[in-house]
Amino acid sequence: MLSTAKIIEKNSVPSQTFLVHGMPDVGLVGVIAASHLITEYKMVEMAYMDSEFLPPVAVLHEGLPYAPIRVFGNGSLLITISEMAIPADSIQLFMRTLLDWGQSKNPRLTISISGMPIQNRQDIEKPKVFGVASNAALLKMLEDKGIEILHEGYLVGPQALILRYCAEKNLPAIALLAQSFYNYPDPEAAAAALNEFVNVTGKKIDVTALLEKGEEIRLKARDIMKRTQQEMTKMKKGQEYDLPLYV
Amino acid sequence: MENKKKKQSIYDMIREYLDEAEKLKEGIPTIERPSWDLRACTLEPLSSIFVTPKEVIITADLPYVEPQSVKVEPINSDRLEITAAMKRKVKFKEMGIVHQEGEFASFSCQTRIPMPVDMQRMKTNFKRGVLEVRIPRKRSYKIPVE
Numbered sequence: 001m002l003s004t005a006k007i008i009e010k011n012s013v014p015s016q017t018f019l020v021h022g023m024p025d026v027g028l029v030g031v032i033a034a035s036h037l038i039t040e041y042k043m044v045e046m047a048y049m050d051s052e053f054l055p056p057v058a059v060l061h062e063g064l065p066y067a068p069i070r071v072f073g074n075g076s077l078l079i080t081i082s083e084m085a086i087p088a089d090s091i092q093l094f095m096r097t098l099l100d101w102g103q104s105k106n107p108r109l110t111i112s113i114s115g116m117p118i119q120n121r122q123d124i125e126k127p128k129v130f131g132v133a134s135n136a137a138l139l140k141m142l143e144d145k146g147i148e149i150l151h152e153g154y155l156v157g158p159q160a161l162i163l164r165y166c167a168e169k170n171l172p173a174i175a176l177l178a179q180s181f182y183n184y185p186d187p188e189a190a191a192a193a194l195n196e197f198v199n200v201t202g203k204k205i206d207v208t209a210l211l212e213k214g215e216e217i218r219l220k221a222r223d224i225m226k227r228t229q230q231e232m233t234k235m236k237k238g239q240e241y242d243l244p245l246y247v
Numbered sequence: 248m249e250n251k252k253k254k255q256s257i258y259d260m261i262r263e264y265l266d267e268a269e270k271l272k273e274g275i276p277t278i279e280r281p282s283w284d285l286r287a288c289t290l291e292p293l294s295s296i297f298v299t300p301k302e303v304i305i306t307a308d309l310p311y312v313e314p315q316s317v318k319v320e321p322i323n324s325d326r327l328e329i330t331a332a333m334k335r336k337v338k339f340k341e342m343g344i345v346h347q348e349g350e351f352a353s354f355s356c357q358t359r360i361p362m363p364v365d366m367q368r369m370k371t372n373f374k375r376g377v378l379e380v381r382i383p384r385k386r387s388y389k390i391p392v393e
Contacts, residue, residue: 122374184293184308184377215376218310220342222293223282 005051005093007101013046013073018201019107020079021098023158024086024228026237027180028221029115030158032190033197034081036210043072043079049097053090059083069094077203078105085227086158088234095161103171109138110166110173111200112159113193115180116150117240127179127192134166134173142174145199150177152244156237174200182237183229185221187214285347289355290337292329296358298384303364305329305380309354311337314373319380321366322357329378330355 022034048067058065068084080098130150131142159175166173176196180189191207198205282291294307309331316332336350363385372379
């Protein structure tokens, strides 16, 4: 019997890489972006999370069972992705476990990719991407790269915890947050976030295929979006709309 | 005991009542429905409803849809039906499902509107694959401010 949660490595995991987190959240921006990176870079499964707090779920791919929260990698990049909505009650434990494991790999930079919900998303042609960071030097790096900083406000969900834990442990971390639909899968927002990922990391990634498959992704992602929305409600995700207390 | 009763305000009573209702709700076994209807060949779109002081706004995500096929029809005073034909039929297999056969040609859903609205003044807009329906709220009374 597991006592909490742990990451089980299946392959030798490289250290000193970029560590990207693509967790289910608004518009499924992180999951769509991470999934595109995994496909384009032909990354392989390196590790997975096991926990008694995970629902009794196996994700089937070509007939074989996999854990819903996995880590993919290649020589210079590690990506964590969840193929199911993360239960709100377990999110603190899961993010802490991923971060503690990530810390042991001494990443160059932890990057969370996610969405920032806006009400008039239909009217926006190109979603803007905002940045936040775990320290002042990284904020300056983002500004130097032309990424607008989210100066005040609330973050709720996986990226909020990742940033907080990284700041607490003095680990370099940023979050790239694209303007997105709240509860509709948003491949365009994922593509916008990936363009800034390229800007920050210098890696090459073509988002043309992602944009071309936009409608197909929106169709296939309906069920995970629906379940993610239920968990976001439990996390009080709507707080991201709140005006910050700034006096 | 009497003291305890005296201290209980109307708010405490309402809270207790709501807690009880929540517990009862949790106890009712429900079977989750899939987001599709094989017999009708329809998919249920993701949708949401917002209530503002002046209107009720319903949105629905409708990928693969022909804009001119989108229909929004009031069924009665508090229920709306949204239907939309897809550009082409989508098979289960294309969505990665091989243990079932079937195909879907349209989206369909019904939405309950939680307060009185003026259906005659409903406005619709379809942009970026998302339908937006705006319906003005009905005001049945006004409270004068002294």
